[in-house]
Amino acid sequence: MSFIDFTLGKISEAEFVAQFPKHLKLECWAPGVLYLPGESQFSLVLSAGIHGNETAPVLVLNEIVARIIGQVLTPKHACLFILGHPQALAKAVRYCDTNLNRLFCGQHLRVAACIESMRAALLELCVARFFQLHDAKQKLHWDCHCAIRDSFYRRFAVVPVAKSPCIDITHRPLSSQLNKLQQAGIQAAVLSQLATNTFSYASYIQYGAQAATLELGKALPWAQNNMLDHQIFQDYLISLLSLDEVKGEAEVSHELQLFTIAQQINKYHDDFMLAFAADAANFSCFQQGEVLAKEAEKEYCVQANQEWILFPNAKVENGARALLTLTPYVS
Known part of the structure; x- marks a missing residue:
């Protein structure tokens, strides 16, 4: 009985929560949304499955949540784990009515009511609640995807920098995030000056979070994923969650290829x-x-x-x- 099963409605919230150790303060805020409080100066949103055919990152988050429930992993920081689009995940399709990852920053209010508009509204409320609880902390939101097609750089990130007309990668929050991305196995980063309605951009522009949309290889059906391809990323997330202090302020290595739009x-x-x-x-x-x-x-x-x-x-x-x-x- 996994996080994925709970998200897809295969088990009830009561059945899922019954697995939690009594001391674990993990809370179910909605199907596909789990909250874990923390006392450090760092808060982290990890999301995947905003597109239902991008399965590998969903499996990564499912494994991390399983380790937390199994008491193999004890995060030091406040965490919000999100599997974004239950209906699309159940059907293994990108979306049902329209692209969920274009409906944030309130854009869901400007389209006809549909599955995605309702889910975007719910996810916005959950993220707002999370960052209100942890407003004084260093914030990070990585929204994990897979690309539709092959890529010269298999793992890359789109990092919003829209408030900075002149991009300065030595600026501490940006430098810190680029180093985290590199440690997580990301090979290239696109520094985006565009204002968008994506999930990660909403956390960046509304809450001042370090944020990025991560593309972790090519989108594949559930059974076709080779999870060894995602081991470096998964191991880095486990390390990031486990550290008492979040580091990564060193100079960005030239191994991370940087682009602008x-x-x-x-x-x-x-x-x-x-x-x-x-x-x-x-x-x-x-x-x-x-x-x-x-x-x-x-x-x-x-x-x-x-x-x-x-x-x-x-x-x-x-x-x-x-x-x-x-x-x-x-x-």
Whole structure:
């Protein structure tokens, strides 16, 4: 009887809680939402399953919660564990009605009521409650995903820096987070100046949390995941939860490749199409002037000398982002 079983409604809250050791203060705030108080100066939100077909991070969080319940792991810090989209997880689909990861920062109030809008509202309330309880502490929210397609950098992160028009990676909170990401096995980080409605961005902009959307390999069905591929990340989370003091302030190593966003290309018409191979990997590089996408007789081209592509998806809803392009971060 696991965190996943409770999230999917396969067991009741009472059955799930019955497994907890009597001294464990783990609380069920909602299906897929578990809270553990802590007394340190660090509070951590770990979320996964915002898209229901991205299963590996869900299994990682499930294992961590199992270790806490089994008294193998004793976190030192306040934690909020979230499995984001129970209905989509049950069906093994990305979403049911619309993309849940575009409905935060109150965006769920601006769309027609649906499964995702109700879940976004609930998750926003849970995160608000958590950070209100631990407002004075150093805050971190890692929202864990898997990419739809292959990637040159298998594990990468999108880190919001929207309040800083000039990105300074020596700034202590950002430097600290980049070091944590590197220790967790992340190979590249995109420093995003864009204001978005994603789950991690909401924690960043509303609560001042260090935050990132982590992409941990390619999205695969439950049984096809090789969890050895995620061992470094899982081990780092266990270490992070176990430390009495959260460290990671050292200078960022050059091993972590840093990018900034050059273009955001949105889809507005049904005839939108990408101008490169359907199986092109994330971080594929294109040269100045090359056509990236077309729609309604308009062409979107590479503007810088070189740009790297990220999250290309011509099947998104009209008005949604279909592609990001990147350039290397230059200090």
